[in-house]
Amino acid sequence: MSAIDHLRDLIGRHAAGRRTPTAVPGLMLFRSEGRSVPLNCIYRSRLYLIVQGRKRVELGTHAFTYDDSHYLITTVDLPVSSAVIEASPHQPYLALSIDFDPAVLADLLLSVPVGGDRGAGDEAGLAVASLDEALLDSVRRLVALLDTPGDIAVLAPLVRQEIYYRLLTGPLGVRLRAIAVADSHLTRIARVMAWMRTHYAEEFGIDDLARLAGMSAPSLFRHFKAVALMSPMQYRTCIRLQEARRRLVADGDDAAEAGFAVGYDSPSQFSRDYRRMFGVPPARDAARLRGDSMLIAQEVEEERLS
Known part of the structure; x- marks a missing residue:
C-alpha cells in the first residue's frame, strides 16, 4: 500500500466526523462527504494536508487551491474563506492539520544548515507547495500512531521533528524559519495579530499597532501587508x-x-x-x-x- 493510500485508510477509520481531534498532540483529522459552502474562519499556524479531494482557500484577493499532491502552510493566524470543492460519499474529502510549535522549530533550527539566501524575510503567511514522498511518509507515520496509542508519548515528538525538518528544508522552509526567530518581522506581526483578535471591537490606529510591534508605522504597515496580504485595518x-x-x-x-x-x-x-x-x-x-x-x-x- 502506498503512503497516500495508507493515509486515506487511516483518516477514513479515525475521522469520526467533520472535524476530529486526536490523541496525537496537535493533529486534527477532517472528513466531508460533499462539497461545502465557503466558510470564513481563522487558519491557525499549521501544516494542512489533503489526502483525498480538493479545497479552495481565499485570503483577501488571493486564491489558493490544493489537493493530494500539494500541502499548505500558514505561519500566522489568518482570516480566510475556505470551501471543499471536490468530495462525494464514494470518495470523501479526507485531510489533516498539524500545529506548529515555535519552541520545537527553534531547537531544530540549531541543527538545520541555513544558506545565506534562506533567512526569514517578508514572505506571505500562507503558501502552497508540491508534496514530496519524504514529507508524505513522515506524516503517514505520525497518523499511524493512532493505531498504536501506547507509542504516541514517545514516538510522536520524534516524528513531528522529522516533519518539521522536511518542511524547513523544503520549498516553504524560509517561511517556517521565521516562526522560530524570536524577533523576526513575522513574530512581531503575529504578536500584533493576536492582540487584534482580542481587541477587534475597540478603536485603534496604525500608530497603536506600531508601538505594540516596536516598529515605525510605515514599517508595520509594509510588513503586515506582506505577511497577511491585506492591511491591518x-x-x-x-x-x-x-x-x-x-x-x-x-x-x-x-x-x-x-x-x-x-x-x-x-x-x-x-x-x-x-x-x-x-x-x-x-x-x-x-x-x-x-x-x-x-x-x-x-x-x-x-x-x-x-
Whole structure:
C-alpha cells in the first residue's frame, strides 16, 4: 500500500466526523462527504494536508487551491474563506492539520544548515507547495500512531521533528524559519495579530499597532501587508465580520446587535462591509445559512473554535 493510500485508510477509520481531534498532540483529522459552502474562519499556524479531494482557500484577493499532491502552510493566524470543492460519499474529502510549535522549530533550527539566501524575510503567511514522498511518509507515520496509542508519548515528538525538518528544508522552509526567530518581522506581526483578535471591537490606529510591534508605522504597515496580504485595518474588518456572522448564525443576534457587538457604530457601514465580504446583507445571509441546514451553523461555530 502506498503512503497516500495508507493515509486515506487511516483518516477514513479515525475521522469520526467533520472535524476530529486526536490523541496525537496537535493533529486534527477532517472528513466531508460533499462539497461545502465557503466558510470564513481563522487558519491557525499549521501544516494542512489533503489526502483525498480538493479545497479552495481565499485570503483577501488571493486564491489558493490544493489537493493530494500539494500541502499548505500558514505561519500566522489568518482570516480566510475556505470551501471543499471536490468530495462525494464514494470518495470523501479526507485531510489533516498539524500545529506548529515555535519552541520545537527553534531547537531544530540549531541543527538545520541555513544558506545565506534562506533567512526569514517578508514572505506571505500562507503558501502552497508540491508534496514530496519524504514529507508524505513522515506524516503517514505520525497518523499511524493512532493505531498504536501506547507509542504516541514517545514516538510522536520524534516524528513531528522529522516533519518539521522536511518542511524547513523544503520549498516553504524560509517561511517556517521565521516562526522560530524570536524577533523576526513575522513574530512581531503575529504578536500584533493576536492582540487584534482580542481587541477587534475597540478603536485603534496604525500608530497603536506600531508601538505594540516596536516598529515605525510605515514599517508595520509594509510588513503586515506582506505577511497577511491585506492591511491591518482590512485584517480587523475581516475579524469583526467573521465574528458578526457567527453571532448572527450561531447566537441568533440581529444585524444591529451583531454590528454593535463587533465594534461598528454605524449600522449602514456594517451592512455595506458585510455585503462586500459575504455577498449579501447580514439578515439575508443569516437566514440562508440557518435555512440551508443546522450543520452549517455548527460549522460556523466550529471554524471559530479551531
